Amino acid sequence: MFEHPLLLAFWERHGPAPFHPHPVPRRDPFRVLAESIVAQQLSTKAAETIAGRLWQRVEPRPEAVLRAPLEALRQAGLSRSKALALKDLAKKAMEGLFQDLADLEDEAVKERLCGVRGVGPWTAEMFLMFGLGRPDVWPVGDLGLRRAAKALFGIEGEALAAFGEPFRPYRSHLAWYLWRSLESSPWKGP
Structure with a gap:
């Protein structure tokens, strides 16, 4: 499904993200x-x-x-x-x-x-x-996302929006994986 090696590496480490095309949990x-x-x-x-x-x-x-x-x-x-x-x-x-x-x-x-x-x-x-499981949301204003992008890739500020572009249409997945990286052991990369 993912063509980008970074998404594949994250998927192997953390499993599928809860967004389309993966099954999306039904929530009120x-x-x-x-x-x-x-x-x-x-x-x-x-x-x-x-x-x-x-x-x-x-x-x-x-x-x-x-x-x-x-x-x-x-x-x-x-x-x-x-x-x-x-x-x-x-x-x-x-x-x-x-x-x-x-x-x-x-x-x-x-x-x-x-x-x-x-x-x-x-x-x-x-x-x-x-709420909707949309696969391509890139919340560049999120502090956790900013912290993870800086820690893992040295990406900061305005560069964060551009960093997400190659991951379309799966930027929600990337965001979720970056958040997971804050909870787990240090990232070794793909």
């Missing part, structure tokens, strides 16, 4: 986007902890989040801004935010999602990847 879009909002500017571990506390207090459904007092969301560890963003997400989800979303092109999905309070390009890109 509301929950995926809510957890992306929670994860903004947090480590993976901190985000998982807060999301776990949140879903212990409130069922991960738009109706439940709308009914929940703001203070219940705050007690899970959310900032006021993130709690208000989740309330707006719940309201817009009930109004049809996710209707036919999977049928839209990436830019149209981003445009629709960025209409939700607290959702910007990074959050929309995470949804494209982990």
Whole structure:
């Protein structure tokens, strides 16, 4: 499937990435986007902890989040801004935010999602990847991706966008592998 030797080497080390054309895990879009909002500017571990506390207090459904007092969301560890963003997400989800979303092109999905309070390009890109399984998202604003690209290849700043180009149409896969490299032993290369 992959023609690029670096993707093949990553695939051999970490297995298939969870994006098309590989099987994509089915996840509730509301929950995926809510957890992306929670994860903004947090480590993976901190985000998982807060999301776990949140879903212990409130069922991960738009109706439940709308009914929940703001203070219940705050007690899970959310900032006021993130709690208000989740309330707006719940309201817009009930109004049809996710209707036919999977049928839209990436830019149209981003445009629709960025209409939700607290959702910007990074959050929309995470949804494209982990909510819809899109194979060619290249989230150059992600700090983990930037850190991995610098550590493994010495790629920084503006050069990161160009670095991803040879990996089209599998840049989501590359991003996922770069994130995995931060969790594992040092990379020896292909």
